[in-house]
Amino acid sequence: MSGPSLDGQVALVTGGARGIGRAISERLAGLGAAVAIVDLDEPGARAAAEGLPRAVGLGADVGDYASTADAVDRAVRALGRIDVLVCNAGWDKMQPFLENEPALWDRLIAVNLLGVLNFCHRAVPHMVEGRSGRVVTVASDAGRAGSSGEAVYSACKGGVIAFTKALAREVARFGITANCVCPGPTDTPLLAEIRSEETGEKVIDAIVRATPLRRLARAEEIAEAVAFFAAGPAHVTGQVLSVSGGLTMAG
Numbered sequence: 001m002s003g004p005s006l007d008g009q010v011a012l013v014t015g016g017a018r019g020i021g022r023a024i025s026e027r028l029a030g031l032g033a034a035v036a037i038v039d040l041d042e043p044g045a046r047a048a049a050e051g052l053p054r055a056v057g058l059g060a061d062v063g064d065y066a067s068t069a070d071a072v073d074r075a076v077r078a079l080g081r082i083d084v085l086v087c088n089a090g091w092d093k094m095q096p097f098l099e100n101e102p103a104l105w106d107r108l109i110a111v112n113l114l115g116v117l118n119f120c121h122r123a124v125p126h127m128v129e130g131r132s133g134r135v136v137t138v139a140s141d142a143g144r145a146g147s148s149g150e151a152v153y154s155a156c157k158g159g160v161i162a163f164t165k166a167l168a169r170e171v172a173r174f175g176i177t178a179n180c181v182c183p184g185p186t187d188t189p190l191l192a193e194i195r196s197e198e199t200g201e202k203v204i205d206a207i208v209r210a211t212p213l214r215r216l217a218r219a220e221e222i223a224e225a226v227a228f229f230a231a232g233p234a235h236v237t238g239q240v241l242s243v244s245g246g247l248t249m250a251g
């Protein structure tokens with residue numbers, strides 16, 4: 001019996017230049033997919049694509065609708081179609097909510113929430129046309145349980161979870177699934193940046209101590225969960241899977 005495969009399929013991964021998105025791009029390529037890697041860091045996206053058999057690296061800001069539309073068009077021109085969309089790009093800055101400047105909310109909402117809406121709005125029509133497809137969003141356990149110092153980020157990720165479920169309902173009739181992966185603290189450049197902030201080290205250590213498996217996740221472990229939704233059973237939709245060492249255990 002052969003295992004899951006994405007042979008002949010095309011995946012678009014946002015935020016694929018580094019961290020979790022890069023691991024996802026590598027994992028989906030390993031399953032046989034051609035991959036469009038989209039990132040604000042265009043040279044980084046190109047460099048990540050260079051290591052893969054059939055891939056392109058494209059520069060775009062997921063928080064900007066016109067930039068998203070252009071990236072999706074370029075991906076389809078380069079690779080012919082989109083079968084799998086992974087909305088992974090995200091950004092965070094830890095700070096108590098009462099100390100936030102509203103400008104910070106704008107940036108958090110643009111990247112973490114609008115970025116998902118933008119890409120789904122432009123890429124899912126290509127799946128509707130083909131009457132099949134897989135959408136995988138990357139939210140966070142912060143969106144399930146809340147996380148102090150990340151109030152607006154948590155709100156965005158909670159929004160991504162609810163949006164994924166609603167989208168799953170709307171597009172099921174076209175043979176498209178939508179599921180969400182919620183990483184817990186994961187060893188990536190973003191986490192290293194958070195660690196270097198004022199109370200970052202203390203907060204992350206406290207989270208690891210509260211994690212039953214007592215360690216950070218590896219990016220490859222998050223990528224494995226994304227691959228399950230992208231290439232696994234077609235009858236799974238509207239689901240949320242935490243990969244967080246047991247940090248949250250939803251009922």
Ligand SMILES: NC(=O)c1ccc[n+]([C@@H]2O[C@H](COP(=O)([O-])OP(=O)(O)OC[C@H]3O[C@@H](n4cnc5c(N)ncnc54)[C@H](O)[C@@H]3O)[C@@H](O)[C@H]2O)c1
Pocket residue numbers: 014015016017018019020021038039040041044060061062063088089090091092111115138139140141182183184185186187188189190191
């Ligand atoms: N690392 C963690 O502990 C953790 C925990 C929970 C959830 N997550 C989520 O996982 C996803 C990936 O996080 P990561 O840790 O790999 O982060 P990372 O910062 O290491 O990588 C994120 C990538 O997204 C890109 N990006 C950021 N803003 C963008 C924009 N506006 N347009 C296009 N690309 C943009 C960055 O350039 C970068 O390449 C994010 O959605 C994040 O919220 C991460």
